[in-house]
Amino acid sequence: MIARSDCVALDEGDELADLRQEFTLNEDEIYLDGNSLGPVSRAVRTRVNEVIDNEWGHGLVRSWNSAGWMAAPTRIGDRLAPLIGAQPGEVLVADTLTFLLAKLVGAALDQRRERHVVLTDVANFHSDIYIIQAMCARAGRPITVKTIDRNTLERELNDDVALVELTQVDYRTGESLDMKGITAKVHAAGALMLWDFAHSAGAVPLDVTDAGVDFAAGCGYKYLNGGPGAPAFMYVRKSWQGILENPLPGWLGHARPFDFELKYEPAEGMQAFVTSSPSMIALAALDGALDVWDRVSMAQVRAKSLALTDLFIALIDERLAGVFDIVTPRDHARRGSQVALAHPEGYGVIQALIERGVIGDFRAPDICRFGFTPLYLRFVDVYDAVDRIVEIMTDGSFRDGRYKARLAVT
């Protein structure tokens, strides 16, 4: 039996333990939803107020140059690049994930004009599918978007497939896909590969360079803790830069923005994929949130992430065997940084837990999601969370009629 004292010992030996103090967390609450929205860090507050008070407040319009605002999307992109194994000059931060996917899907389709199929995962996050369909509808040729079972990908690949888009970690099950293996198969069919890293960046080690990934995009507000609706990031492999064209061009992506030319001419490198100036306040929050990542390696984060999810799974096995279906893979190679427990009354489970101070979330039809974020979670948090899950499953409070009523109106 795993005891609470074992978890205390694990925390005492945790080399990342000090990082927790950088974050604002509520007393008496266990936050297992950093995979949806990461918490505020001290550096975010500092950096945002520095932008408001000094750069905007005193520098005013001059700060476009003097405070480096023009270059902020690529500068902060370079800070983020190591988290996905990208090189300097391959990442930018701006906009939102959906807009960045729109740019990449549109641009990729233009590079495979003789092909008419885009493949994506039927289990993909739904808005990825919406924007793929929307950009395909505007590609200038008929394109079929096939939402397939990702396990049948190899069978679906042929010389009519222009692009494959997959989310690297499944938002429901937490399964992590084999990025390198899948990318190689897609390339063997002559198609291009676009990865969505929404649940991957800051959660699992990624090496886009080694995996030969063409394009990727992800969001800044989950494991990266950049704030609600934070700017997103996109990756374009160096070898594609200067070839790939931004289908949603704007001022800041022009080679000479201050020449106000009627004809668009793209800037060099990732700058060509900047459309408008993103909010400098929103960028400042993400910039501040990246500070803590300078103090850890993804190898450290991954080791603790697996230890936390292993512990959670072991405790559920030990204390609630048969109550939940653990849908997240037990195989480390296939696991992201969350654990999903399926239960027919999953909505009630999550609501009852929130009332006891354990914050997870529910994804229809039956998934209870728990995110494990190594920067600020302790091993005792995992122990205490399972304690409360045992409580609500034992006392039956997850069956409260109030929860059913709320589910009906969601």
Place this chain on the structure above:
Amino acid sequence: MIARSDCVALDEGDELADLRQEFTLNEDEIYLDGNSLGPVSRAVRTRVNEVIDNEWGHGLVRSWNSAGWMAAPTRIGDRLAPLIGAQPGEVLVADTLTFLLAKLVGAALDQRRERHVVLTDVANFHSDIYIIQAMCARAGRPITVKTIDRNTLERELNDDVALVELTQVDYRTGESLDMKGITAKVHAAGALMLWDFAHSAGAVPLDVTDAGVDFAAGCGYKYLNGGPGAPAFMYVRKSWQGILENPLPGWLGHARPFDFELKYEPAEGMQAFVTSSPSMIALAALDGALDVWDRVSMAQVRAKSLALTDLFIALIDERLAGVFDIVTPRDHARRGSQVALAHPEGYGVIQALIERGVIGDFRAPDICRFGFTPLYLRFVDVYDAVDRIVEIMTDGSFRDGRYKARLAVT
């Protein structure tokens, strides 16, 4: 001769004078560039920190519902609506101006499928032209984008014109176009009308309802003071809602975002034009910036704006007759809230003025732009600014070789 004491008297009688204390402005500096980037107000600081500390910091993921984040784009849109004469439910704030124009151009083209021409102004801000061209290239039929002299618009209108896009106040000359008259002509030809309000919102009174405008968009960081790269706003006339389709759909625009449906089904009203969740920190800044507008009417703002620009023009006439070509219309009905002075060495003029603490900006090839923003500018500021313009034109410092070198590398 206008004396400085006359300006002091005007300030004493100014009913908007108190609003200046809401803003951060540098001592010994006259900021005539609020038409490019408005300054920070006290409410911005307060509201941003409230979002960071309380809504995000403590509410965490719950704030999507409990703090009203889901509805923020339309709630703040409703606050902004009166500034353009829109009704509740016709405005949203999100994204950036270029993305909102992309949505509106794409959507408008889909409503006039039998037509093949889009008209815009050759003097338009260049990124409007880029995004119009980009969306036309993806409309699914051949479309010609004609960049015309706006004074020839009537001649160019015919039954092949799908859409006309114009910027209501010219960013260089400060000329304000006759929104109602032009919209009527465009409609008479069966085309749709899209206005860019970048230099209009908060600068001139607008009545989209009375003018029968179909669609409009504008930015939040100029006269609205929402911060660098602030979220933009868009207007869709009520009668178009439910008909017009968002060409860049996303999660938050779905009728039931938490049902995670594979098929996109638009939400009702303006919500359908929200793509992703915008940055709540960036929205908070804009939200705070709108507070000051609750205390003034656009009629008051307009009266002071015209008084400020009249004074500036009169002082230039009086003290620098023949030195500059005043390209902004003297006719009130055709004047925005800026004054543009053309001078062959305009770049040097602006640089020399910045060194003397008067912040304006330069637009190629020869325009010195001065924005007059009634919320925080005093009549004495206008007087003192002209004093310094007289100084640098008299002592010849605008001809400094350093400025020429900087222009060459811009």
